[in-house]
Amino acid sequence: MAEPLFNRLALIGIGHIGASIAGALKARPGIAARLVVSDANPEHLKRAETLALGDEYQQDAALAVKNADGVILCTPVGSFAGIAEAIAPHLAPGCILSDVGSTKQSVIRDVLPFVPRGVSFVPAHPMAGTEFSGPDAGVPSLFEGRWCLLTPIEGVDEGATHKIEQFWRALGARTARMGAAHHDRVLAIVSHLPHLIAFTICGTADDLADETREEVLQFAATGFRDFTRIAASDPVMWRDIFVNNKDALLEMFSRFSEDAQAMARAVRWGDTDYIEDKIQRSRKIRKSLIDIKQA
Amino acid sequence: MAEPLFNRLALIGIGHIGASIAGALKARPGIAARLVVSDANPEHLKRAETLALGDEYQQDAALAVKNADGVILCTPVGSFAGIAEAIAPHLAPGCILSDVGSTKQSVIRDVLPFVPRGVSFVPAHPMAGTEFSGPDAGVPSLFEGRWCLLTPIEGVDEGATHKIEQFWRALGARTARMGAAHHDRVLAIVSHLPHLIAFTICGTADDLADETREEVLQFAATGFRDFTRIAASDPVMWRDIFVNNKDALLEMFSRFSEDAQAMARAVRWGDTDYIEDKIQRSRKIRKSLIDIKQA
Numbered sequence: 374m375a376e377p378l379f380n381r382l383a384l385i386g387i388g389h390i391g392a393s394i395a396g397a398l399k400a401r402p403g404i405a406a407r408l409v410v411s412d413a414n415p416e417h418l419k420r421a422e423t424l425a426l427g428d429e430y431q432q433d434a435a436l437a438v439k440n441a442d443g444v445i446l447c448t449p450v451g452s453f454a455g456i457a458e459a460i461a462p463h464l465a466p467g468c469i470l471s472d473v474g475s476t477k478q479s480v481i482r483d484v485l486p487f488v489p490r491g492v493s494f495v496p497a498h499p500m501a502g503t504e505f506s507g508p509d510a511g512v513p514s515l516f517e518g519r520w521c522l523l524t525p526i527e528g529v530d531e532g533a534t535h536k537i538e539q540f541w542r543a544l545g546a547r548t549a550r551m552g553a554a555h556h557d558r559v560l561a562i563v564s565h566l567p568h569l570i571a572f573t574i575c576g577t578a579d580d581l582a583d584e585t586r587e588e589v590l591q592f593a594a595t596g597f598r599d600f601t602r603i604a605a606s607d608p609v610m611w612r613d614i615f616v617n618n619k620d621a622l623l624e625m626f627s628r629f630s631e632d633a634q635a636m637a638r639a640v641r642w643g644d645t646d647y648i649e650d651k652i653q654r655s656r657k658i659r660k661s662l663i664d665i666k667q668a
Numbered sequence: 669m670a671e672p673l674f675n676r677l678a679l680i681g682i683g684h685i686g687a688s689i690a691g692a693l694k695a696r697p698g699i700a701a702r703l704v705v706s707d708a709n710p711e712h713l714k715r716a717e718t719l720a721l722g723d724e725y726q727q728d729a730a731l732a733v734k735n736a737d738g739v740i741l742c743t744p745v746g747s748f749a750g751i752a753e754a755i756a757p758h759l760a761p762g763c764i765l766s767d768v769g770s771t772k773q774s775v776i777r778d779v780l781p782f783v784p785r786g787v788s789f790v791p792a793h794p795m796a797g798t799e800f801s802g803p804d805a806g807v808p809s810l811f812e813g814r815w816c817l818l819t820p821i822e823g824v825d826e827g828a829t830h831k832i833e834q835f836w837r838a839l840g841a842r843t844a845r846m847g848a849a850h851h852d853r854v855l856a857i858v859s860h861l862p863h864l865i866a867f868t869i870c871g872t873a874d875d876l877a878d879e880t881r882e883e884v885l886q887f888a889a890t891g892f893r894d895f896t897r898i899a900a901s902d903p904v905m906w907r908d909i910f911v912n913n914k915d916a917l918l919e920m921f922s923r924f925s926e927d928a929q930a931m932a933r934a935v936r937w938g939d940t941d942y943i944e945d946k947i948q949r950s951r952k953i954r955k956s957l958i959d960i961k962q963a
Contacts, residue, residue, distance in 0.1 A: 567891030575950030596862030599894045604950035649907045655870030655899035
């Protein structure tokens with residue numbers, strides 16, 4: 374059997390993504406020889422132990438990373454600065470530090486200043502996830518066929534970046550590299566803005582008079598059901614994503630708002646050509662999505 | 669075997685919904701003794717005949733309704749006024765005229781003036797459908813377990829309304845009655861606004877610079893994929909829905925816009941409590957949806 378990629382891998386945070394990595398590693402023995410699971414929430418950590426997600430359990434992240442040659446941050450991105458500061462003095466030379474955060478400029482801003490000499494920081498973002506959360510929500514097949522985007526920092530050891538790519542490919546993902554700023558713009562439109570909109574429209578419905586609200590729930594049509602599925606995602610995770618990808622998200626929101634106002638204006642004035650043209654265009658995007666087998 | 673509900677039922681329009689009704693009737697013999705299929709598009713009509721969706725095929729709606737005791741309009745709501753005017757002189761006394769339109773005030777406005785004495789008009793809206801269209805997109809099980817909302821007009825024969833309820837229940841749907849104005853408000857928030865938003869955000873993405881757009885498609889995350897699924901729906905049908913439910917749609921859009929602007933402002937100023945609170949609320953709505961088994 375080949376050498377394991379990591380002799381001692383530490384997962385900091387055992388929520389939906391952490392538990393899915395743990396489950397995927399269990400299903401594929403030999404990627405990580407030993408898995409250390411850490412979570413600041415003692416209940417989550419205990420639950421992870423009950424589910425036998427790792428080989429060791431350690432509430433204190435600083436202790437969890439000791440002697441690890443691989444560390445992956447799997448907590449909401451808003452917690453990264455504090456965790457990086459806490460674990461930095463305990464990272465072993467040669468260790469590769471990575472993460473799964475959905476925003477990459479903020480992660481580099483928050484983590485890089487603490488990374489000690491001899492440790493390689495490789496920002497990564499597996500684009501996978503459901504609306505469920507917590508250690509019980511682990512899905513071992515979650516990353517199969519999905520993209521994991523890496524935003525390597527200039528000057529960081531190429532071997533470390535390559536090792537993180539191998540890691541995600543071993544879990545079934547496809548990998549791609551891009552700049553952090555570009556990543557954040559792409560994610561703002563394909564993921565962060567759709568979530569902001571879905572959260573908002575659920576609130577808008579909830580604000581309707583009581584009688585209508587009950588019927589909103591009772592007669593929820595397909596469109597609204599899809600929105601609420603998105604909107605069921607973890608509040609802390611998404612709060613952190615929004616404020617940590619503020620610039621790109623607000624730019625995309627501004628573009629969307631202008632377009633939505635134009636559509637509303639067309640509805641008000643009965644500009645049927647405009648409306649039909651816009652719907653035709655969105656159909657074409659859907660078709661492109663199907664063509665590249667992402668739908 | 670019991671009496672059929674209709675001796676001669678005419679479906680005007682054999683798109684996704686018409687073909688689904690035809691398929692459902694075929695799977696449940698005895699509801700309609702004879703099914704007449706009509707479509708102004710000769711290709712659709714020919715395709716319906718090839719698929720053997722009905723017992724008779726008639727391009728001219730005025731001829732299709734002759735001697736029918738049941739007529740269901742299954743075309744986009746924008747075509748209803750013209751069709752009603754064309755078929756009205758040919759409707760037999762005692763015939764029940766119904767429809768499947770997603771807007772009900774406009775349908776009553778457009779159809780009722782043409783309905784001759786002795787014919788009962790029962791507006792109905794089966795809340796079912798996928799993003800597919802055309803005679804090939806018929807799904808015989810489409811209405812099973814779904815709601816069909818009836819918005820009876822005052823003074824219309826109760827027997828006719830009851831018969832349309834029986835019809836939809838026979839196809840597996842649940843039925844409910846409400847006022848047309850109330851229907852249009854509920855649908856504006858659960859269906860029409862989500863579609864307007866989905867169409868818009870696909871266009872917003874399409875307007876991004878070429879390089880980003882390709883990556884938008886390549887890396888389309890879950891959120892965006894759900895949006896594009898909604899956005900793949902029929903352009904003419906949705907154009908007609910938007911302009912025919914203008915008032916309710918614009919009111920809901922205005923409420924949504926205010927809420928979205930407030931969320932964007934919270935993102936800009938880092939008001940994490942506000943953001944988290946809004947996400948928590950949308951989660952609760954999702955939970956309510958699951959609780960009433962609509963999710």
